[in-house]
Amino acid sequence: MKSKMINIKDYDFQDLLDPASNLNDVEFKIVDENSQELGTVRSHKFLLSLLSPVLKKMFMSREKGSIVVEITGPSFISFQTLIQFLYTGDESVITDISCIDDLFDLYCLGDKYELCGSRNLIKEVVSSFKINQENFIHILKGIKKHENTFLFEDLCDILRVKVQDFLVCSSPESYQEDLKESEDTDFCFWVKNRIQKWSRSSSEIQSVEEQRSQFEDIKKQFDDVKKQSEDTKLQLEDTKIQFEDSKTQLENSKAEISELEKKLAKMVEYAKDPCKNCKGPTVCLDGQVLHGTPGYGTMIRPDEDTSYMFNEDEVNVDADDFGTVGTLRWGAGGPVVNWNKLGSRICDDFTGFVYKCK
Known part of the structure; x- marks a missing residue:
C-alpha cells in the first residue's frame, strides 16, 4: 500500500476551539442589551475571513494581531453554535437546538455575516421543529417578537403554519390553561387575537382549496368534453370525407348508368332496323x-x-x-x-x- 503524507485536509479544525489552544487571534465578547457579558468565543481571523466577506472586511480594518470584538444581540449559545458549525460542518449542532430564540439568532447572524446557505439551513431546521405542549407558548412569544421584522418573515410564516397544525390536533382548553398562567396580559390578548385570525385564515384557505379542487374537477370535465368534442369533430370530418367519396362514386355510377342507358337505347333502336x-x-x-x-x-x-x-x-x-x-x-x-x-x-x-x- 502506498504511504500517505499528512496534509491540511487531515486536520480536525475543531481542535482549534479547544480552550487549551493558544493559536486564536480574535475573541468575540457576547454581551446583552444591558452590556452584561454573557461569555466569550475564541476564533481565528484567517479561517472566518474565508467564510464571511463581512468579517474579512472588519478584520482588515482593525489592527494586526489579536483583537477583541464585542457582539451585542444574540445569545451566547447561538454564537458559540455558529462558530462550532463553521469549524466542523456538523449540522447536528444546529438541528439539536431546542430553543426557538437561538434559531432566530442564528438566522440573523447568517444574514449579518453573509454566510452562504445559512438562511436556507435554518429554515429547514425550523420547518422540522417539533411543537408540543411544553414549547407552544414559547413559540408564540417568538412569533410575536419577530413577526414585524422583514428579515424573519419567512421563519414566522413557517412557525405560524406549524402552530395552526398543532391547534388542529389539540383541544382549546390545553393552551388556554397555559395562557392563564401567563402574567403578560398584552401577550394573552395577542395570542387570542392571532388564533382567531389564523383560524379564519385556515378556514378561508380550506375554502379556497375546496374551490380550487372544484375548479380542477370542472376543468377536467371540460377538458374531457373538449376532447370528446374534438374526437366527434374528427369522426364527423371522416364521415364527411366518406360521404364525399360516396357522392363521387354515386355521380360516377350515375354517369356510367347514363352511358349504358344510351348504349342500350341505341342497341334497342338498332335492333329494330339493323345495318x-x-x-x-x-x-x-x-x-x-x-x-x-x-x-x-x-x-x-x-x-x-x-x-x-x-x-x-x-x-x-x-x-x-x-x-x-x-x-x-x-x-x-x-x-x-x-x-x-x-x-x-x-x-x-x-x-x-x-x-x-x-
Missing part, C-alpha cells in the same frame, strides 16, 4: 376494321391509301375510294371488289380496309 351492310349484331360497324373476308354485297373502303399484291401485281386503292364485295372467283383466292374509281379487282387480303355503311 344491312355490316350486319353488326348490336351496333353498326361503320369505320371499324374488317376481320376476315367480308360477305357478298358488303361495302368497304380503305382506312387510308392502301395497296396489296395480287398475282405479283400491286393494287393501289386511294383513301377516298370505296367498293362493293362481289362474288368469289373460282381459284382466284378472294372475291371481286367493284371499286368506284379503280374498277373491279380481285382481293385476297383485306388488311387496312374498314366497313363503309354510311
